[in-house]
Amino acid sequence: MFKTLIEPFRIKAVEPIRSTTPAQRATALATAGHNVFLLRAEDVLIDLLTDSGTGAMSAAQWGALQQGDESYAGSRSFFRFEEAVRNITHLKHIIPTHQGRAAERILFGSVLKPGDIVPNNTHFDTTRANVEVMGATALDLVIAEGKIPSLIHPFKGNMDLARLERVLQEDGAHIPLVMVTVTNNSGGGQPVSLENIQGIATLCKKYNKPFFIDACRFAENAWFIKQREPGQAHRTPLEIAQHMFSLAQGATMSAKKDGLANIGGFLALNQDDWAERCRNLLILTEGFPTYGGLAGYDLEAIAQGLKEVVEEDYLRYRIRVTEYVGEALTAAGVPILQPPGGHAVYLDARAFASHIPPLQYPGISIVNALYLDGGVRAVEIGTVMFGQKPDGTESPAAMDLVRLAIPRRVYTQSHMDYVVEAVSHVYAQRQKLRGWRMVNRPRALRHFTASFEPV
Numbered sequence: 462m463f464k465t466l467i468e469p470f471r472i473k474a475v476e477p478i479r480s481t482t483p484a485q486r487a488t489a490l491a492t493a494g495h496n497v498f499l500l501r502a503e504d505v506l507i508d509l510l511t512d513s514g515t516g517a518m519s520a521a522q523w524g525a526l527q528q529g530d531e532s533y534a535g536s537r538s539f540f541r542f543e544e545a546v547r548n549i550t551h552l553k554h555i556i557p558t559h560q561g562r563a564a565e566r567i568l569f570g571s572v573l574k575p576g577d578i579v580p581n582n583t584h585f586d587t588t589r590a591n592v593e594v595m596g597a598t599a600l601d602l603v604i605a606e607g608k609i610p611s612l613i614h615p616f617k618g619n620m621d622l623a624r625l626e627r628v629l630q631e632d633g634a635h636i637p638l639v640m641v642t643v644t645n646n647s648g649g650g651q652p653v654s655l656e657n658i659q660g661i662a663t664l665c666k667k668y669n670k671p672f673f674i675d676a677c678r679f680a681e682n683a684w685f686i687k688q689r690e691p692g693q694a695h696r697t698p699l700e701i702a703q704h705m706f707s708l709a710q711g712a713t714m715s716a717k718k719d720g721l722a723n724i725g726g727f728l729a730l731n732q733d734d735w736a737e738r739c740r741n742l743l744i745l746t747e748g749f750p751t752y753g754g755l756a757g758y759d760l761e762a763i764a765q766g767l768k769e770v771v772e773e774d775y776l777r778y779r780i781r782v783t784e785y786v787g788e789a790l791t792a793a794g795v796p797i798l799q800p801p802g803g804h805a806v807y808l809d810a811r812a813f814a815s816h817i818p819p820l821q822y823p824g825i826s827i828v829n830a831l832y833l834d835g836g837v838r839a840v841e842i843g844t845v846m847f848g849q850k851p852d853g854t855e856s857p858a859a860m861d862l863v864r865l866a867i868p869r870r871v872y873t874q875s876h877m878d879y880v881v882e883a884v885s886h887v888y889a890q891r892q893k894l895r896g897w898r899m900v901n902r903p904r905a906l907r908h909f910t911a912s913f914e915p916v
Contacts, residue, residue: 466781469774486833494912497828497838506836507876509865512804514717514724516869525765529758534749538757545764550706552729554736557753561677561715562587564728571738572637573597580628581640582620583647586846590905593851607648608859610798610809615689616654618645620661629668639665642675643682650802652685662708673711677718681803684776699771721766725759786877793885810861814894819844819857821896821916827863835883840864846908
């Protein structure tokens with residue numbers, strides 16, 4: 462009846478944020494080696510670095526924390542957590558971890574060996590690093606449309622099934638499992654269709670390969686399927702999510718995203734022998750299998766978050782916030798990856814700062830300018846994050862993007878309007894942007910700790 466979509470919650474507690482001057486921000490950025498990852502959070506006005514673990518928990522989640530059972534082994538909080546995960550995934554073995562990269566490390570550390578290949582639509586940074594540290598190859602097989610930022614396509618996260626089958630035919634002996642990331646974070650938070658997931662599962666069954674889902678944003682992916690895929694509109698997000706997981710033999714998840722929690726994750730799988738190996742490694746690195754590096758109250762928060770995240774009112778609001786920011790930036794002429802993703806809006810850095818070559822990191826230039834001019838922290842998703850090869854050489858990434866990741870249930874519409882204004886201001890001044898060079902190059906996940914200087 463009305464045009465305004467309101468937040469499906471009321472605010473019961475607030476946290477102050479501090480404004481800074483351009484001079485203060487320039488000092489802070491220089492101290493951080495011109496890498497926004499190394500800024501103090503108190504020096505950031507609006508923090509869109511990541512949506513991982515940065516959301517606001519609900520009153521029900523805070524209440525659940527008080528029910529946490531901190532028993533070392535067999536706590537009731539684990540069994541609540543296990544029930545919540547199994548209700549969505551229906552997978553046999555549920556192994557808690559302190560976050561998603563721990564689940565990846567345990568899985569890949571248990572089943573990969575040097576020379577192996579792991580196909581995916583697009584590996585995200587920690588997934589790729591955990592594959593490569595085992596001496597294996599992280600192979601990206603996203604569809605061609607997923608690499609064209611300006612192209613409108615409903616499911617740009619889809620995997621290229623023809624390429625997947627070709628790889629399975631030619632290199633099947635070196636492929637212990639196949640993965641798909643939903644939504645496809647490195648490719649702009651773009652969803653994967655249910656039809657495509659079914660196609661991957663069919664090929665994996667044909668070639669006898671386990672199929673795993675990187676499920677960090679499974680609920681957002683389910684909502685896109687409901688909205689965009691023919692024949693799915695009548696189904697609930699939970700039903701669609703359950704269908705997605707029914708096609709897989711395992712999943713890794715950071716519950717810091719669609720678990721609506723500040724920490725935590727899990728590895729879930731059906732294979733008994735793999736599960737035993739993974740639990741043995743878990744005990745060495747994370748803790749006993751019924752807490753996995755988490756407090757009982759963390760398990761309670763995740764269990765409640767997994768119930769809330771599939772509610773339609775929440776998902777309608779969540780995706781609409783991202784659409785709103787994307788539409789406003791597009792109206793201002795700012796080039797973004799189209800259509801807007803689920804958890805973030807991605808600026809097309811190569812179109813935004815077309816005069817800066819990829820190996821001078823246009824994304825870093827935009828990120829630093831956005832912080833200096835507006836106090837907004839974003840993150841480069843491009844050549845800095847993905848350009849370094851295992852042998853230490855560097856080449857331009859498939860795309861250079863700047864991600865504006867929107868924390869869940871944290872910022873209001875006026876905050877988002879300010880972000881649009883700040884980005885538009887930087888875009889209007891884009892010819893003043895200059896390239897950057899990397900001063901130090903860490904061997905793995907260099908974007909976290911590298912420092913930069915202007916060219």
